Each structure stands twice: as structure tokens, then as C-alpha cells.
Amino acid sequence: MNRISILLQTSILCLAMSAPALAGDTITVTSWGGAYTKSQEKAFFGPYSKETGVKILQDEWDGSTAKLKGMVETGQVTWDVVDVEPGHALQGCDEGWLEEIDYSELGGKEAFIDGAAMDCAAATIVFGTIYAYDASKFPNGGPTTMADLFDTKKFPGPRALRKAPKTTLEFALIADGVAPAKVYDVLGSPEGVDRAFKKLDTIKKDVKVWWTAGAQPPQLLADGEVLMTTAWNGRIYDAVKNSGKTFKIVWDGQGMDFNLWAEPKGSPHKEAADKFIAYTMTPDVMARQSQYISYGPTLKAAIAKVPADILPDLPTAPENTKNAFVVSAEFWADHDEELTERFNKWLAQ
Structure with missing residues (x-):
């Protein structure tokens, strides 16, 4: 990695951690449950809460968009960050119930592998x-x-x-x-x-x-x-x-294929959600998840940080993407x- 890239990734992490958490800061992250969510707990939720003091509540969904759309349409948004599939990201953008991602805060779209940086969702894993x-x-x-x-x-x-x-x-x-x-x-x-x-x-x-x-x-x-x-x-x-x-x-x-972070429009904790996503989108942090589940990182710089004994089992290993x-x-x-x-x-x- 060149010096500019190193400085860029360091600045992203600093940005994610720069503002101190206010007492009682809480965000709700919704995912799919099972071993996948367990890997997120170990790689992201626990460390982030420990480092920032922000409490992360968890919810689960089955991918049905009715509840998510209903929250936005009624102004009763209780999910701050949602783990979505690419189809949700396209639909949410087209229909206006997902926020657009500001990739200037995540190192730019070019920092991601092809297909991982969607307009309204940023991918965290490749399966x-x-x-x-x-x-x-x-x-x-x-x-x-x-x-x-x-x-x-x-x-x-x-x-x-x-x-x-x-x-x-x-x-x-x-x-x-x-x-x-x-x-x-x-x-x-x-x-x-x-x-x-x-x-x-x-x-x-x-x-x-x-x-x-x-x-x-x-x-x-x-x-x-x-x-x-x-x-x-x-x-x-x-x-x-x-x-x-x-x-x-x-x-x-x-x-x-990908799983991605997205933010429903109207979340009362958008700033806190942005900081959480930025934290998970730093190479050192993203690379952790592959230690707990055999899915690959989406940041090019994170792929290089996956331990050598784990990399061959991941979809994003250079040998596996030929x-x-x-x-x-x-x-x-x-x-x-x-x-x-x-x-x-x-x-x-």
C-alpha cells in the first residue's frame, strides 16, 4: 500500500472515532442472525461499543422490505443501520427509502472491489x-x-x-x-x-x-x-x-455477491450511524470479520490484512477470483x- 493510501485509511479511522460519544448514545443495527451476526458482534459491535461508549442494540429481519419501508413512510424509524442485499439497495434507492452513501467519508468508491460500492449501500462482505x-x-x-x-x-x-x-x-x-x-x-x-x-x-x-x-x-x-x-x-x-x-x-x-450496510431515511441517529459505518469501513476493522466467518472483505486494503492462513478460504482470495x-x-x-x-x-x- 502506498503512503497516500495509508494516510487516507488512517484519517478515515480517526474521523470515525473523533467525536466523543455522548452519554446514552445508542444505535440499532439490524442484521440476519445466526453465525453471520455473531461474526459482526465480535468484529464490529463489541469493539465499537468498547472504544466509543456507544450502545448497539440489535434486531433481526428476514429481508422483507415491508417493515423497513413502513418505518420510513410513517416517520417511525427505529433501525439506524440495516444489513441488506444488493436488491434491497437498488429498490431502496429507486423508491427513496434508503439514504445515499457519502463515499468521500469511506475512502471513495475506488477503495472497494467491483460492485461493492452501491449508491445507497456499502458492502462489508463478499460471499x-x-x-x-x-x-x-x-x-x-x-x-x-x-x-x-x-x-x-x-x-x-x-x-x-x-x-x-x-x-x-x-x-x-x-x-x-x-x-x-x-x-x-x-x-x-x-x-x-x-x-x-x-x-x-x-x-x-x-x-x-x-x-x-x-x-x-x-x-x-x-x-x-x-x-x-x-x-x-x-x-x-x-x-x-x-x-x-x-x-x-x-x-x-x-x-x-454482497451483504451491505444501509441507512433508512429518517433515522434520528444518522450521525451516529454514519460514524459506526465509517468505523467498520476501515481496513483493520473490516479484516477482523473473516476470522469469524469465511466471507471476504470488500475493501481492497482490507483483503491484504486478512491472515495468510485464512485468506485461501475466502471468496476474495486472489487465487479464487481468477x-x-x-x-x-x-x-x-x-x-x-x-x-x-x-x-x-x-x-x-
Whole structure:
């Protein structure tokens, strides 16, 4: 990192910590619960409260926008910072119930990896949709490319895929030879959609399970029901680290996606919320979260601060991003309904 970058990141941290907390300062941060929120508690909430005296209350949500929009529309905003997905960030900006992010206070949009700095939300983590297999079932070497997931001659056996077009269609195109950087150019045309479904046709009879919940893929592998399955990287990592499974992730062709901080319009604690977000958006602080969950930082400078023994398991490790794509929130906002309808009809055939 050059000297200017170091000074910039230091100034951001100083800004986040400069104003002393007033007695009784409290903000409410809403997230998703489970291991993910536990990682936020350890990396962000606890240290921030200890360093500033600001009390952080927690709430959970399921991603349904009705409550969040209702707060803003009625002027009864009780959430100050909300962990959102890219689709929420787009909708909240378009409909006016999320604040725009001032990236001048966060080192600029260029400090983030591609796709992580959205107008109304700033990403804190990257997770990957990948595929995985049980290495114990492949004594002579397992699959290494996205094309191998679709190669039932080289690797015969049942598969499991997510019961949704998102990432499933992208994977099909990559397996068919489309470069990840061009996948949405191709999928954006009728011919490209046809090409993706034609590739899916080649393994449809070998897909034993179409999964709908994140807990299913590791269980399917553990039970030996499938030879390989698409999954979210954190689920596979957890099975390896905490359950001793011999699962292996294939990072080739992974779809990188984000979780982001956003602020509902009308929060009575906006200044305090801004300072909390700025604190989490400093490289040293952001890098902490990867010690507690296998998701990657979104700040380029934070990636460099992840311990060497952790980095290889993260979606943002340089080796794991060589042939990856960023899931396009814009594309799926425009095409999700029509492609889901076609996908469901295809499944029923």
C-alpha cells in the first residue's frame, strides 16, 4: 500500500472515532442472525461499543422490505443501520427509502472491489456461490472447473443445483465456454438464455436434488446423496472446519455477491450511524470479520490484512477470483421474474 493510501485509511479511522460519544448514545443495527451476526458482534459491535461508549442494540429481519419501508413512510424509524442485499439497495434507492452513501467519508468508491460500492449501500462482505464435492469420493482427483460440474461422462453421478435461475444460468454459460466477464452480455439476449437452458438440459436427468435452503448442500454431500452440489461457500467451510468433513470447494466460475450496510431515511441517529459505518469501513476493522466467518472483505486494503492462513478460504482470495464474476443486482432486478417463470416451466417439463 502506498503512503497516500495509508494516510487516507488512517484519517478515515480517526474521523470515525473523533467525536466523543455522548452519554446514552445508542444505535440499532439490524442484521440476519445466526453465525453471520455473531461474526459482526465480535468484529464490529463489541469493539465499537468498547472504544466509543456507544450502545448497539440489535434486531433481526428476514429481508422483507415491508417493515423497513413502513418505518420510513410513517416517520417511525427505529433501525439506524440495516444489513441488506444488493436488491434491497437498488429498490431502496429507486423508491427513496434508503439514504445515499457519502463515499468521500469511506475512502471513495475506488477503495472497494467491483460492485461493492452501491449508491445507497456499502458492502462489508463478499460471499461466493460455488460448487463443492467430497474429496474422499475422488481418490484419483476431483473436478477443478465449472465445466466439470456439467461433465457427466468424466464425473458420472448425481448432482444438486439450487432451485433458482440466479447463478444457475450463469454457471451453465460458463460451463459452456462463456468467459465470466461476458456472462451478462450473453445472458442479456434471448439466444444467450436459450444457450444456458440448452446446457442445463445436458445434466437435468443427473440433478437429483434442486435445493432451496443453504443447509441442504453440505447435508447432501455428507449423506452421499449427490456427488457434487452448488452451495454458498460459508456453508461448506463450516462443515469442514466445525464438522471435520472432507469437502472441497471448486472456486472456478464462482458468483460473488454482497451483504451491505444501509441507512433508512429518517433515522434520528444518522450521525451516529454514519460514524459506526465509517468505523467498520476501515481496513483493520473490516479484516477482523473473516476470522469469524469465511466471507471476504470488500475493501481492497482490507483483503491484504486478512491472515495468510485464512485468506485461501475466502471468496476474495486472489487465487479464487481468477475466473469469477460478480452477480449483477441490476440484471436480476430487471429479469428475475421472467427468468424464474421460464426456469420453473423448464423444471416441470
